[in-house]
Amino acid sequence: MKLTGRRIVGGRAAGEALASPVPLSFVGGVDPATGEVLDEATGCRGHRLGGRIFAFPHGRGSTVGSYVVYGLAKRGVGPAAILNTRAETIVAVGAILAGIPTVDGIDVGGILTGDRLVVDADAAEVDLPDLVAKPVVSAFLRSRGKILLVRRSEQVSTFAGRWSVISGYLEGDEDPRERARLEIREETGIRGARFRSEGAPLLVRDRGAAFLVHPLLFDVPRTAVRLDWENVEARWVRPDEIEGFDTVPRLQEAMRSVIFTPPPGRK
Amino acid sequence: MHLAPTQERWLAAANRTQRKAMEILQAIGDIEGAEDLVAITSAHVSGASYKMIGDPGLEFLEDFAREGRVAVPTTVNPLGTDMAQWRDLGVPAEFAEKQARIAAAYERMGVRPVYSCVPYELGVRPALGEHVAWAESNAVCFANSVLGARTNREGGPSALAAAIVGATPRYGLHLDEGRQPTIVFDVRTRVRGIGLSLLGLFAGEAAGDGLPFFRGFRASEPGLKWLGAALASSGSVGMFHLAGVTPESRRARTRGLPIVRVSREDLDAVRRKYTNGEEADLIGLGSPQLSAEELREIAALVARTPPRIPVWVFASRLAREACPEAVAEIERHGGRVLADTCLEVTLLEHRFSTVATPSGKGAYYLPSLCKQKVIFDDVEALLERYA
Numbered sequence: 287m288k289l290t291g292r293r294i295v296g297g298r299a300a301g302e303a304l305a306s307p308v309p310l311s312f313v314g315g316v317d318p319a320t321g322e323v324l325d326e327a328t329g330c331r332g333h334r335l336g337g338r339i340f341a342f343p344h345g346r347g348s349t350v351g352s353y354v355v356y357g358l359a360k361r362g363v364g365p366a367a368i369l370n371t372r373a374e375t376i377v378a379v380g381a382i383l384a385g386i387p388t389v390d391g392i393d394v395g396g397i398l399t400g401d402r403l404v405v406d407a408d409a410a411e412v413d414l415p416d417l418v419a420k421p422v423v424s425a426f427l428r429s430r431g432k433i434l435l436v437r438r439s440e441q442v443s444t445f446a447g448r449w450s451v452i453s454g455y456l457e458g459d460e461d462p463r464e465r466a467r468l469e470i471r472e473e474t475g476i477r478g479a480r481f482r483s484e485g486a487p488l489l490v491r492d493r494g495a496a497f498l499v500h501p502l503l504f505d506v507p508r509t510a511v512r513l514d515w516e517n518v519e520a521r522w523v524r525p526d527e528i529e530g531f532d533t534v535p536r537l538q539e540a541m542r543s544v545i546f547t548p549p550p551g552r553k
Numbered sequence: 554m555h556l557a558p559t560q561e562r563w564l565a566a567a568n569r570t571q572r573k574a575m576e577i578l579q580a581i582g583d584i585e586g587a588e589d590l591v592a593i594t595s596a597h598v599s600g601a602s603y604k605m606i607g608d609p610g611l612e613f614l615e616d617f618a619r620e621g622r623v624a625v626p627t628t629v630n631p632l633g634t635d636m637a638q639w640r641d642l643g644v645p646a647e648f649a650e651k652q653a654r655i656a657a658a659y660e661r662m663g664v665r666p667v668y669s670c671v672p673y674e675l676g677v678r679p680a681l682g683e684h685v686a687w688a689e690s691n692a693v694c695f696a697n698s699v700l701g702a703r704t705n706r707e708g709g710p711s712a713l714a715a716a717i718v719g720a721t722p723r724y725g726l727h728l729d730e731g732r733q734p735t736i737v738f739d740v741r742t743r744v745r746g747i748g749l750s751l752l753g754l755f756a757g758e759a760a761g762d763g764l765p766f767f768r769g770f771r772a773s774e775p776g777l778k779w780l781g782a783a784l785a786s787s788g789s790v791g792m793f794h795l796a797g798v799t800p801e802s803r804r805a806r807t808r809g810l811p812i813v814r815v816s817r818e819d820l821d822a823v824r825r826k827y828t829n830g831e832e833a834d835l836i837g838l839g840s841p842q843l844s845a846e847e848l849r850e851i852a853a854l855v856a857r858t859p860p861r862i863p864v865w866v867f868a869s870r871l872a873r874e875a876c877p878e879a880v881a882e883i884e885r886h887g888g889r890v891l892a893d894t895c896l897e898v899t900l901l902e903h904r905f906s907t908v909a910t911p912s913g914k915g916a917y918y919l920p921s922l923c924k925q926k927v928i929f930d931d932v933e934a935l936l937e938r939y940a
Contacts, residue, residue: 292583294580295576295580318607318608318609348605349599349600349688349708349709349710349711350600350605350606350607350609350610350709352613352708352709352710353600353606353610353612353613353710354609356609356612356613357609357612357613360612360616373584374584375581375584376708378577378580378584379577379580379581379708379710379711379714382573382576382577382580383573383577383613383710
């Protein structure tokens with residue numbers, strides 16, 4: 287499958303992914319002589335960047351990090367390419383100085399260490415040739431500021447027993463909004479859902495399978511829900527309560543892409 | 554991002570380093586949503602202390618200096634030691650040698666060889682509305698707030714790229730809209746001396762990456778220097794307004810903003826919070842570097858209350874050379890006046906473990922950058938305590 291982002295530094299590279307779910311400081315986080323990752327929180331500690339396609343959300347820390355990236359490339363122990371969710375100055379400047387192909391706007395949360403990747407930074411494209419992702423809609427239903435969560439039944443083939451929102455497979459080149467309306471009617475019995483917003487697609491991985499989730503937000507006129515066989519329980523919750531539920535992967539990220547919620551600790 | 558025809562022509566004739574510099578500015582502009590580049594009249598680059606940038610920085614600067622030349626008047630931050638006194642300070646020879654190479658690389662690029670965090674006290678005084686590209690957070694805060702010049706909080710590499718191109722992406726604090734306050738601080742207590750550093754640390758924590766509007770007190774330029782330095786340490790703050798004092802305070806819109814009331818108790822709590830040491834083995838004055846006038850004041854205080862522990866005073870070389878009597882007075886009492894370096898980018902950890910300082914910026918950074926414990930108090934109180 288192909289992901290499209292924004293070119294930061296042009297060029298092409300192919301290789302194995304090294305993926306961190308958390309932002310990284312190149313100062314202190316990577317050994318400048320060997321390219322070995324030192325930061326425990328990345329889950330990549332002990333791996334070397336050399337020849338790998340390094341995927342992480344964004345850089346952080348001291349601007350000296352730009353010089354570290356430059357030095358790694360000069361010594362031939364730098365990454366073959368960099369993928370970011372959102373590039374910031376430190377990594378972008380380092381990648382430019384080093385000439386490392388770099389693309390941002392990539393959903394790095396869906397890339398796993400070991401994935402085979404082909405990066406064409408000039409076209410701002412990242413190919414995962416071994417991966418076929420099934421397209422899915424995830425419809426967040428909102429009523430009076432609350433969101434509908436449903437618990438998936440034991441009879442569904444994926445994520446049985448976990449909390450989710452109303453979802454369904456997209457078929458062919460079906461319009462996600464149309465599919466979502468259909469699923470809302472089937473799974474909740476609610477009619478008259480009004481489309482509000484659509485978030486950026488998220489790549490969700492589950493063992494061998496992959497799903498490209500299209501998050502959508504609908505306002506609904508009533509809260510009475512009539513479940514079908516796919517779900518066994520329904521609850522209306524505040525957006526900040528979702529983290530207390532055992533949900534399908536990346537549900538909060540999907541929600542944040544359609545509903546603005548202030549980050550924790552800020553007013 | 555859009556390039557003006559003159560910038561396009563410049564790029565067509567540019568060398569490899571100039572093209573890299575332009576590429577950096579374009580990428581930052583795209584990331585930050587800038588529409589174009591704005592010409593700058595000066596640049597101030599950070600990242601000159603070997604202690605801070607290490608071998609990766611040294612290597613990059615030497616490579617970049619092969620053909621990189623600054624296009625506008627450019628100043629640079631303090632070094633990791635005073636190159637005239639490093640032997641006396643116990644600085645390892647390898648450190649001094651690499652530090653000298655960093656300075657030489659900057660000088661090859663045409664950077665003014667005055668290693669200072671207070672360019673605004675060395676005659677670099679951009680006028681109201683003038684665009685510049687400065688790194689060094691205290692200098693950024695001073696330029697925007699006190700002078701009314703316009704700069705974002707640049708990093709070392711981005712300021713160097715701007716110096717080479719002579720322009721910077723137009724976003725953030727370069728735009729009128731980016732200079733409006735986001736939070737009001739109603740100061741209900743007298744602030745002077747260390748009070749400005751205390752207020753700065755307090756407000757920086759509360760403002761985060763916002764833009765503070767202060768009211769309720771007045772301060773002179775040296776006072777605003779210490780306020781801004783502390784503010785830009787505990788917060789990602791690049792500018793503040795002070796009602797009736799700073800040049801753009803009248804244009805600031807404060808209606809509807811959150812208001813924080815600041816009391817004496819709040820400031821006392823800040824002093825306690827940043828004090829974690831018990832017995833100091835050094836009094837460190839500077840961060841930012843002292844002006845010539847501040848040096849003379851310190852000399853008078855030291856003469857009146859001679860301390861029994863060393864006093865290290867940090868100043869630019871120009872300030873040090875401007876007042877030899879003050880320097881002699883401080884040295885007579887066992888102190889040192891160190892030039893071209895500053896309190897938390899210099900090597901302290903090889904000799905000391907607890908530093909007493911009245912600097913809010915020093916109190917903020919000494920634990921992490923120099924592995925020091927801190928005693929944070931007025932300079933008068935510190936001199937009396939260690940008399």
